Amino acid sequence: MLDFKGLQLRAALLRLIRRFFHQQGFLEVDTPVRQPVLLPESNILPINSGSWFLQTSPEQCMKRILARNRVNIFQICPCFRADERGSRHLEEFTMLEWYRIDGDYVDLMDDCETLLRYLKESLIIQTEFSDTIAGSCFGTMTVESGWERVTVAEAFAKWGSMSLAAALESDRFDELVSIEIEPHLGLHAPTFLCDYPASCASLARLKKDDISLAERFELYIAGMELANGFSELTDADEQRLRFEEELDRIEQREGVRPVMPNKFLEDLKSLEPAAGIAFGFDRLVMLLLSADLINQVVSFSPDDFE
Amino acid sequence: MFSASDLRKGLKILIDGEPHIIVDFEFSKPGKGQALYRCKLKNMITGSQFSNTYRSNDKFEKADLEERKMQYLYNQGDEYHFMDTENYEQLFLTGEQMGDNVNYLVDNMEVQVLFFGPRPIDISLPIFVNLTVTQADPWARGDTSGTDTKPVTVETGYQLQVPPFVEEGDKIQIDTRSGDYVTRVKE
Numbered sequence: 001m002l003d004f005k006g007l008q009l010r011a012a013l014l015r016l017i018r019r020f021f022h023q024q025g026f027l028e029v030d031t032p033v034r035q036p037v038l039l040p041e042s043n044i045l046p047i048n049s050g051s052w053f054l055q056t057s058p059e060q061c062m063k064r065i066l067a068r069n070r071v072n073i074f075q076i077c078p079c080f081r082a083d084e085r086g087s088r089h090l091e092e093f094t095m096l097e098w099y100r101i102d103g104d105y106v107d108l109m110d111d112c113e114t115l116l117r118y119l120k121e122s123l124i125i126q127t128e129f130s131d132t133i134a135g136s137c138f139g140t141m142t143v144e145s146g147w148e149r150v151t152v153a154e155a156f157a158k159w160g161s162m163s164l165a166a167a168l169e170s171d172r173f174d175e176l177v178s179i180e181i182e183p184h185l186g187l188h189a190p191t192f193l194c195d196y197p198a199s200c201a202s203l204a205r206l207k208k209d210d211i212s213l214a215e216r217f218e219l220y221i222a223g224m225e226l227a228n229g230f231s232e233l234t235d236a237d238e239q240r241l242r243f244e245e246e247l248d249r250i251e252q253r254e255g256v257r258p259v260m261p262n263k264f265l266e267d268l269k270s271l272e273p274a275a276g277i278a279f280g281f282d283r284l285v286m287l288l289l290s291a292d293l294i295n296q297v298v299s300f301s302p303d304d305f306e
Numbered sequence: 307m308f309s310a311s312d313l314r315k316g317l318k319i320l321i322d323g324e325p326h327i328i329v330d331f332e333f334s335k336p337g338k339g340q341a342l343y344r345c346k347l348k349n350m351i352t353g354s355q356f357s358n359t360y361r362s363n364d365k366f367e368k369a370d371l372e373e374r375k376m377q378y379l380y381n382q383g384d385e386y387h388f389m390d391t392e393n394y395e396q397l398f399l400t401g402e403q404m405g406d407n408v409n410y411l412v413d414n415m416e417v418q419v420l421f422f423g424p425r426p427i428d429i430s431l432p433i434f435v436n437l438t439v440t441q442a443d444p445w446a447r448g449d450t451s452g453t454d455t456k457p458v459t460v461e462t463g464y465q466l467q468v469p470p471f472v473e474e475g476d477k478i479q480i481d482t483r484s485g486d487y488v489t490r491v492k493e
Contacts, residue, residue, distance in 0.1 A: 043340050083311040083341070086333030174339030175359055182336065200339065218337050228337050253363070 001304045002297060009129060010285055010299070014076060016122050017096060017281075020115055026072040026098060031061030033078060037261045041202060042249035045082035047091065054080035057278060058097050059203070060264050063232065066099050067271040074098035076281065087293050088224060088283060090301065099232075099276040104205075105215045108229040108277045109149070109192050112219050116143050116190065123288070137222045138287040141189060148191040149217075155181045155193060168197055185220035192217045202242045204230035219279075221287055229277030236268040308366040310343045318350070318369045325350040325369035325422050350420075351427050353402075373418040373430070378411055386411070388419055388429075397426050409464035410435045410482045431482045436491050437461055438477050445470040 002010065018028065036052045039060050046053040055061075058075050065073055079095045100107055120143050123129045133139045156164040159181050167173045177193075185191045194217035198206055201214035216230035233239050243260060251257040285297040295301035308319060315331045330346035343360040350369070376388040376397075385398040386408070399419075401408065403426075410431055411417075420428040441459040455467040460478070468487045472478060479488040 041338060043335075043338055084333065084335060086335075089333055089335060174336050175342055177339065178334045178336045178342055179344070179359065196337075200337070202338070225337060 001301070002299050005128070005132070006285075006289060006297065007299060009123075009132070009288060010297075012123065012126065012129065013119065013281070013285065013288075016119055017076065017115070020118050021074045021098065024072070026074045029062065029065055029073050029075050030077070031055075031058050031065070031075065033080075035060065037259045037264075039203070039261055039264065040243050040246040040250060040258055042246045042253070045084075047080045047082045056081050057095065059276065059278070060261060062097060062099055063271065063274075063276070064264060064267040066101065066274055066276075067267040067269075070101050070272065072098070072100050085302075088286075090282070090294050090298065093294070093298075094281040096279040096281045097276065098279075099274055101272060101274050103275040104231040104273070105194070105217055105229055105275050108275050109147075109194075109217060109219075111277070112190070112192075112227060112229075112279075113143075113147055119284075129288075132290075133288055136288050136290045141186075141221065143190060146189045148186075148189055150185070150191060150193055151195040152177075152193060152197065153195070155185075159184050164197070168199065173197070173200065182220065182225065183223045186222055186224070190219060190221045192219055194218075201230060202246055203233055203239070205233045215275075224283055224287070225280070226283050226287075227277055227279040229275065232271065232274045232276055234268060234271045234273060236265045239268055240265055308368060310341070310360050310362050310364045310366075313343045313345060313360065313366075318371055320367040320369045321347065321349075324352075325371055325427070329355065351422065351425075370423055372421045374421060376417060376419045376429075378413060378415045378417060380413065381408075388417070388426075391416070399426055399429065403428060406485065407431055407482075409462055409485065410437065410480060411462060412437065433482060434479050434488060435482055436477050436479050437464075439468075439472060439474055442468075442472060442474045442476075444473070 033055050034049050034052050035055055038046055038053050038056060044056045046056050057079050058077050062073060062075060074097065076094065076096050078092055080092050082091060084091055120133065120138065123133050153164050156167065160167065160176050161180060167176045185193060195207065195213045196216040198212055198214050201216040204214040204216040207213045207215055214230065218225050219227040247257055247260065282294050282297055286294060289297055291297050295303060313328060313331060315328055317328045319326055326347040326349055328345050329348045332344045334344060335341045341362050345360065346355060346357050348355045374390060376390050379387045379389055381387065384401045386404050387396060387398045389396045407429055418430045419426050420430065437460040439458045440461050443456055454469065456470050457465055458468050458472060459465050466480065466485060466487055468478060472490055477491040479491050481488050
């Protein structure tokens with residue numbers, strides 16, 4: 001359970017993030033948490049709510065808004081993912097998500113830099129937070145400049161016990177990223193791990209000069225994954241094919257084939273080039289409060305009810 | 307059967323036919339990737355430890371473990387003998403199997419013996435045991451040296467730190483999980 005100072009910090013962050021995006025001309029949206037159909041992602045398990053689901057991410061609704069209204073949008077909302085419980089995972093967590101029209105994943109990386117700099121500068125001058133922030137790894141880290149951008153292939157070559165190709169071949173990509181690569185990322189300055197293999201980015205656009213790679217990145221600070229962003233795939237036919245593959249995998253595992261999000265695919269046809277990012281709000285609070293457990297940075301964790 | 311999402315610290319599962327306990331557990335899930343269940347496991351028979359990473363679709367058999375209430379009788383060399391208080395069956399565990407438990411064991415103490423199939427592999431003691439202090443330095447009253455504990459030896463030969471007022475012949479309560487002094491017991 002979060003103490004008063006923690007509650008104050010969460011509130012200050014929410015306020016500053018909203019101010020940041022308003023200043024940049026983004027429209028704040030609030031979309032339904034409970035939905036009858038989800039974007040199929042075989043690695044993410046939804047929590048049922050009656051015959052509907054709690055959202056695993058606001059992506060579906062936000063991209064439909066984006067397709068119908070050419071405007072930059074953001075949202076801060078709860079997301080729910082079944083069976084995710086660990087030092088950095090809660091089944092209910094808070095997501096900051098934003099989308100840029102006409103932008104690509106490089107613009108989103110720039111957004112991350114600007115946003116985190118703004119947050120640090122704004123918080124460090126507030127007396128109630130300055131000591132906490134200054135003493136955190138986020139406080140001692142250079143966020144002013146020198147952010148690193150490392151490709152997935154470079155990271156595997158540098159830290160992996162096998163090549164990227166071999167890891168994909170043996171279905172050990174996630175394991176190696178998690179165990180061998182993540183601990184090295186974002187130790188001195190925040191690091192973007194970018195250009196993921198196409199097979200690891202079901203909703204992302206492929207790179208024009210190399211279709212084996214997707215325009216997707218993850219932001220890491222102090223070995224912790226904070227955000228996942230990518231240039232949006234706007235080809236509805238291609239997206240339907242990729243969803244079919246995801247649905248195949250889910251059906252194989254669950255024995256039931258979820259419904260195809262047809263209305264989403266319909267709206268995707270009118271989506272102009274855009275980019276979107278999901279940023280774990282609670283993990284940012286973990287960094288600022290130097291907390292080891294995500295449980296410690298939410299107002300109430302599941303443990304507080306048991 | 308357990309599935310990977312059941313894995314947690316303290317769970318006992320069967321691996322290669324032997325019971326293992328999860329001593330450390332970490333859930334991780336990179337980006338939009340697969341869930342990974344990283345475990346440090348301890349073989350409950352040999353005590354050897356190793357780490358392994360499991361996936362969502364991994365399944366685990368439950369270890370066939372059973373606890374029986376038994377009474378400690380005596381030790382002979384490296385053998386610690388116990389008796390089942392219901393059927394009077396006797397058995398022993400080795401010093402290696404007993405580990406730190408020998409520090410708290412007195413004759414006639416009731417313990418839980420853990421069986422893997424027919425085989426005794428471990429014991430668990432009551433959380434708190436009362437033991438008699440057999441050796442303690444007297445407390446120099448007015449000692450202002452700043453140390454607030456002193457070492458004593460209890461009847462099992464175990465040494466621990468206690469508050470200065472504890473004297474030889476006192477009975478003290480010890481927490482068997484940590485080996486720490488809890489309180490002095492009045493008889």
